[in-house]
Amino acid sequence: MPFPALPESLARALTARGYAEPTPVQAAVLEESAAGRDLLVSAQTGSGKTVAFGLALAPLLLPDDADRVRQGQQPQALVIAPTRELALQVGGELEWLYAAAGAQIAFCVGGTDMRREMRVLSQGADIVVGTPGRLRDHLERGSLDLSALRAVVLDEADEMLDMGFREDLESILDVTPPERRTLMFSATIAREIAALAKRYQRDALRVAVGTAEQGGHTDIEYRAIGIPPREIEHALVNVLRWHDKRAIVFCATRAAVARLHGNLTERGFNAVALSGELTQAERNRALQALRDHRAQVC
Numbered sequence: 001m002p003f004p005a006l007p008e009s010l011a012r013a014l015t016a017r018g019y020a021e022p023t024p025v026q027a028a029v030l031e032e033s034a035a036g037r038d039l040l041v042s043a044q045t046g047s048g049k050t051v052a053f054g055l056a057l058a059p060l061l062l063p064d065d066a067d068r069v070r071q072g073q074q075p076q077a078l079v080i081a082p083t084r085e086l087a088l089q090v091g092g093e094l095e096w097l098y099a100a101a102g103a104q105i106a107f108c109v110g111g112t113d114m115r116r117e118m119r120v121l122s123q124g125a126d127i128v129v130g131t132p133g134r135l136r137d138h139l140e141r142g143s144l145d146l147s148a149l150r151a152v153v154l155d156e157a158d159e160m161l162d163m164g165f166r167e168d169l170e171s172i173l174d175v176t177p178p179e180r181r182t183l184m185f186s187a188t189i190a191r192e193i194a195a196l197a198k199r200y201q202r203d204a205l206r207v208a209v210g211t212a213e214q215g216g217h218t219d220i221e222y223r224a225i226g227i228p229p230r231e232i233e234h235a236l237v238n239v240l241r242w243h244d245k246r247a248i249v250f251c252a253t254r255a256a257v258a259r260l261h262g263n264l265t266e267r268g269f270n271a272v273a274l275s276g277e278l279t280q281a282e283r284n285r286a287l288q289a290l291r292d293h294r295a296q297v298c
Contacts (some may be wrong), residue, residue: 001072004030007062009100010055012121017096023048025209029056029183038204039183040197045156046208049185053079053153056183060150061126062101063282069103074148075128082159084109084131085283087215090155091129103127108144110136111280118143132160132168139175157193158186166196173200233260237267240297246290248298251275264297271297 002021003014022030025043031051039056043049057077061069067078079094081087087109095105106120108130114137121128128135128144137146147288152173154160160169173182182201186193189206197204227235240247251257254275261273272286272295289295 009067022222026052028207038201039205041185041207043209054097068100073124074145075125077127077151079129079153081155110134132165136168153183157184161192
């Protein structure tokens with residue numbers, strides 16, 4: 001099924017990126033029944049949801065099929081993500097989608113220069129993408145004005161609640177215009193998400209795409225291996241050597257990341273580390289090394 005009629009600038013951007021037809025979540029938010037409504041969407045990571053909510057914002061940012069965003073001083077759309085990496089990734093997707101439409105996108109994420117972000121915001125932005133804590137900081141400093149906001153997107157809402165951002169989210173949502181559209185995207189709709197939706201959404205359309213119950217991510221094979229605690233690192237090395245593919249290993253603490261990174265490097269693995277103690281530039285280099293196949297393990 002091809003994309004429905006879209007503003008020409010967005011249609012060109014999708015074609016340039018090789019999009020011939022929408023993914024299920026993109027098709028769902030473009031349905032006539034979803035037009036203009038608040039949305040409560042459960043969709044797995046990798047389902048194309050960033051482009052989905054980017055397209056869902058189009059009627060607000062490009063009314064009457066206009067080809068260019070009508071720019072103003074205050075942002076028209078706000079996207080909130082749980083981590084700076086995800087916020088930067090989401091913003092990058094929106095940048096190419098709305099580049100031909102002339103949209104100005106500002107980032108407000110932790111670990112970056114607050115003063116630079118304030119300068120960018122003062123120059124005017126159509127879409128602001130940020131993390132809850134940094135966005136709240138800007139609101140309290142008066143450098144972020146949401147009075148003209150027409151839509152807010154909560155990306156990975158379940159992750160934000162799990163990470164303890166409820167108070168920050170509520171502080172942000174409480175100062176947005178009541179007539180705004182609210183789009184909530186989450187891998188699952190747990191009780192906490194439902195409560196947040198009930199408080200901040202109006203007559204929301206529930207959309208479930210590729211959830212676990214529907215067989216989402218059926219291309220992933222899951223395996224569990226029982227290992228005595230003292231043998232975990234030896235077992236990990238054996239697993240990495242047996243499969244001999246690029247891998248991401250999750251650790252519980254920054255110290256564990258640093259220790260495992262050093263041990264894997266000593267054993268001859270091309271490994272990079274990624275943790276909160278690194279600068280943004282170091283994080284970007286690590287991720288790029290993994291993308292370029294220069295690193296085997298992250």
